[in-house]
Amino acid sequence: MTDAVKLPPAQAVQFPSGTLSFEQLLGLFQTLPVDLTFVDRDDRVAFFSEGPDRVFARSRAVIGREVKHCHPPKSVHIVERIVADFKAGRESVAEFWIDLHGKFVHIRYFAVRDAAGAYLGTLEVTQDLTRLRALEGERRLLEYDRPQT
Template identity: 30%
Template structure:
């Protein structure tokens, strides 16, 4: 199988596909014309993607209520004023972190962006005190059984 040479090593296509299959985050690559060119597909996907999403404008596969925010963000990424944006939104009964990262070549030419989505429900609202309280509760619940 042909190797894909990367800056820090090489992988074959099967290895690369299976890496993205097991990573619980979902990835969507949106090119410099705001067209979806690739997405990861794993069992942990929060927002379903079908092959029919490929080669469509990013606004065609996102809810219309987010269109204004997406347009603004992509404009900022195109003109270089923003290189990343991270937000947490409630969706599907979970707290979902959606991160956008501008993808640029070595000359800072904008190539597109990667959208990374993951469930962070287990992290949201937790402080050191909150984590300590959870540990104490677990300790006492084990001791009382």
């Protein structure tokens, strides 16, 4: 986990569906089983989640960096096309899946728009689906998955 910034309890974000404190938001982002990265309308990395099992390591040094400088050169043209398509309103979702070091990784990009449909940025959601792909049958009773000691 990361070093949390401590804000007074009064610092909260009011959403249409409820209110969360900064500490609760940070905890949510650190708990989600997905990696989130938000690129703003100017194509700069504005935010990424810092969970314990990130698929792609991120350094805080990427904040403010152009997104095209955060990908391998051979995939920059794809990133640029996704962003251009999102900005133009031609597309809203781009999806990929790859085998990466024995993991099945699912990567989705979403256009983020305001209520009027104006482009606000791009959300990248990455998840290691290896364990989920291996599930079979059903589990209807409570059983915790913990390493055996």
